[in-house]
Amino acid sequence: MPDNLRSTPITMPDEGARELVVNMGPQHPSTHGVLRVKITLNGETLEAADPDIGYLHRCFEKIAEGITYPQVMPYTDRTDYVAAITDEWAYALAAERLLGVEVPERAEYIRVIMGEVQRLLSHLIWFGSFAMDMGAVTPFLYAWRERETGYDFMETVTGTRQLYNFLRIGGVRNDIDDDGWQALDRFLKAMDQALIEYDTLFTKNPIFEVRAKGIGPLSAEEAIAFGASGPVLRGSGVARDLRRDEPYSVYDRLDFAVPVGSSGDAYDRYLVRMLEMEQSLRIIRQAIKQIPPGDIQGKVPKAMKPTGEAYARVEAPKGEVACYLVGNGTVNPYRMHWRSPCFTHLQLLPHWAPGNLVADMVVLIGTIDIILGEVDR
Amino acid sequence: MGKAERASALEASIKEQFPGVATEVTPRGELVARVSPGEYLDFCRYLRDQQGFKFLSMITAVDYPPDRFELVLYLDAYGATSDAPAMQVMDTRTRQEIGQRSEGLLTSQGTPVMVAATVASVIVKCDVPHDAPVIPSVTSLWPTANWHEREVYDLMGIKFEGHPDLRRILLPDWFPGHPLRKDFTSKPALREPEARPWPVIWPDQKDGRESGE
Numbered sequence: 001m002p003d004n005l006r007s008t009p010i011t012m013p014d015e016g017a018r019e020l021v022v023n024m025g026p027q028h029p030s031t032h033g034v035l036r037v038k039i040t041l042n043g044e045t046l047e048a049a050d051p052d053i054g055y056l057h058r059c060f061e062k063i064a065e066g067i068t069y070p071q072v073m074p075y076t077d078r079t080d081y082v083a084a085i086t087d088e089w090a091y092a093l094a095a096e097r098l099l100g101v102e103v104p105e106r107a108e109y110i111r112v113i114m115g116e117v118q119r120l121l122s123h124l125i126w127f128g129s130f131a132m133d134m135g136a137v138t139p140f141l142y143a144w145r146e147r148e149t150g151y152d153f154m155e156t157v158t159g160t161r162q163l164y165n166f167l168r169i170g171g172v173r174n175d176i177d178d179d180g181w182q183a184l185d186r187f188l189k190a191m192d193q194a195l196i197e198y199d200t201l202f203t204k205n206p207i208f209e210v211r212a213k214g215i216g217p218l219s220a221e222e223a224i225a226f227g228a229s230g231p232v233l234r235g236s237g238v239a240r241d242l243r244r245d246e247p248y249s250v251y252d253r254l255d256f257a258v259p260v261g262s263s264g265d266a267y268d269r270y271l272v273r274m275l276e277m278e279q280s281l282r283i284i285r286q287a288i289k290q291i292p293p294g295d296i297q298g299k300v301p302k303a304m305k306p307t308g309e310a311y312a313r314v315e316a317p318k319g320e321v322a323c324y325l326v327g328n329g330t331v332n333p334y335r336m337h338w339r340s341p342c343f344t345h346l347q348l349l350p351h352w353a354p355g356n357l358v359a360d361m362v363v364l365i366g367t368i369d370i371i372l373g374e375v376d377r
Numbered sequence: 378m379g380k381a382e383r384a385s386a387l388e389a390s391i392k393e394q395f396p397g398v399a400t401e402v403t404p405r406g407e408l409v410a411r412v413s414p415g416e417y418l419d420f421c422r423y424l425r426d427q428q429g430f431k432f433l434s435m436i437t438a439v440d441y442p443p444d445r446f447e448l449v450l451y452l453d454a455y456g457a458t459s460d461a462p463a464m465q466v467m468d469t470r471t472r473q474e475i476g477q478r479s480e481g482l483l484t485s486q487g488t489p490v491m492v493a494a495t496v497a498s499v500i501v502k503c504d505v506p507h508d509a510p511v512i513p514s515v516t517s518l519w520p521t522a523n524w525h526e527r528e529v530y531d532l533m534g535i536k537f538e539g540h541p542d543l544r545r546i547l548l549p550d551w552f553p554g555h556p557l558r559k560d561f562t563s564k565p566a567l568r569e570p571e572a573r574p575w576p577v578i579w580p581d582q583k584d585g586r587e588s589g590e
Contacts, residue, residue: 053546053547054546054547054548054549057547057548059532059547059556059557061532061557062556062557062561097405221431224431224432224455225431225519225520225521226520226521227432227433227434227519227520227521238455240455311407311451311500313434320434322434322435322451324435324437324449324451326439334439335439335440335557337435337437337449339434339435339437339451343524343528344521344524344525346524347520347521347523347524351520376547377547
């Protein structure tokens with residue numbers, strides 16, 4: 001990081017110096033929800049950070065034990081509420097593996113299209129709010145403009161903007177109609193143009209570079225040891241993408257690249273996410289070409305009473321979302337566990353914090369792209 | 378070598394080192410290993426150090442009353458293998474500078490930090506007795522286990538010996554009981570005692586106003 005561009009941090013004089021403990025959040029605008037971080041300060045330098053989570057906890061896993069398998073689906077929307085499709089997907093995969101249900105090809109392609117649009121939307125929200133966290137308001141407005149066209153598409157297909165309840169065990173709820181395809185086309189065209197604009201606007205912005213380069217460094221070994229996944233792991237140079245490594249759905253028929261960073265700082269994670277958006281556009285275009293006609297719902301047993309267990313994971317915009325499902329022959333899941341990437345990534349805050357400035361804390365929180373609904377479940 | 382072959386190779390070497398561990402391979406090529414609490418930490422260390430299971434995906438537990446909890450760990454081994462498709466390293470120049478679209482941005486430049494494909498997955502299962510739910514912590518092996526174990530402690534009540542900071546994570550400190558246990562039902566207890574200024578009416582509880590007292 002160019003030191004001359006950063007002012008010397010204010011520290012407390014040695015005489016009478018003492019630590020100051022400050023609550024950041026749970027109502028702080030940069031904490032993206034209700035995250036409380038207890039930070040210990042010396043002047044404006046962070047000495048420690050202790051995230052306090054659970055403000056949105058509703059014990060979703062316990063709720064799932066009292067309802068039937070299809071009824072769990074809407075609850076999964078509420079974990080990562082800006083990327084609901086991929087969460088539904090993780091649950092649907094787990095339930096399908098448990099029940100041995102086959103999904104028709106057309107439904108798989110619709111899932112891929114919806115999932116990748118969802119990734120774009122999630123990254124757009126991240127891009128806008130990450131820029132705003134660092135004081136740049138304009139990219140936020142740009143990102144929200146394209147996000148609206150994306151939500152138009154989602155609304156046309158599913159009827160709702162954020163919490164879709166669109167996937168079904170063994171298929172999807174409805175097909176994409178003509179209006180939907182047109183809305184998708186508008187969104188793709190808008191995104192093509194927008195990605196160039198974002199790049200011109202933000203990527204080489206000197207203020208952004210100074211704020212993001214060298215902040216929150218993570219080596220490849222550390223990233224793996226801390227259980228990082230998704231863009232956080234790839235930003236550190238580990239080319240791991242579940243869509244490629246453990247292909248689920250029809251991802252093995254689609255051609256896409258896995259962007260990775262090298263230095264593992266906030267700037268690299270930014271670049272990885274921006275490049276992933278391009279890859280998502282590529283995937284959607286291929287899926288539109290390949291999508292076959294046919295059914296959108298596979299055959300499922302009338303009474304779903306599976307036994308055994310299944311572990312299914314998908315590459316969600318934030319990382320590896322996994323669902324562990326245990327059935328005991330009744331209509332209710334015996335146990336369901338939700339592995340959320342944001343929960344895992346939030347452990348990096350105490351690791352990163354010491355030595356950074358208070359202002360960098362918002363960058364650190366922004367760079368892991370947290371959604372508190374998913375952290376707290 | 379596919380995942381299933383790797384799993385059977387791993388199965389064979391586990392049989393040699395840990396004869397007491399029962400193993401099976403799932404149709405998806407994951408190895409399920411059942412280990413006793415006594416061997417648990419050693420077995421985990423063996424998996425990480427000798428077999429390369431560096432990535433811990435999750436830790437959770439399932440309650441099987443009245444006798445046991447089942448602790449479940451999901452581990453991945455990353456490997457530089459010929460199976461892994463060619464990796465592309467990002468060039469950090471912008472599109473503007475290159476003057477073209479994404480394909481140009483992703484040309485292979487520099488040396489890859491790590492080519493990683495998931496080459497094998499192991500599900501470690503360990504039965505923890507219900508009356509004394511204590512198990513060694515694996516935070517020394519995988520730092521990510523810290524919060525996962527705190528969550529299991531919070532919601533299931535399993536204590537992890539040697540955990541650096543074992544306290545509740547999602548629920549408040551005053552919360553009675555562990556909600557993911559099958560015997561957890563106490564509705565009135567969900568309210569913080571001192572923050573209960575009005576008589577609370579619960580469906581299963583007689584209140585003063587209801588009974589006319």
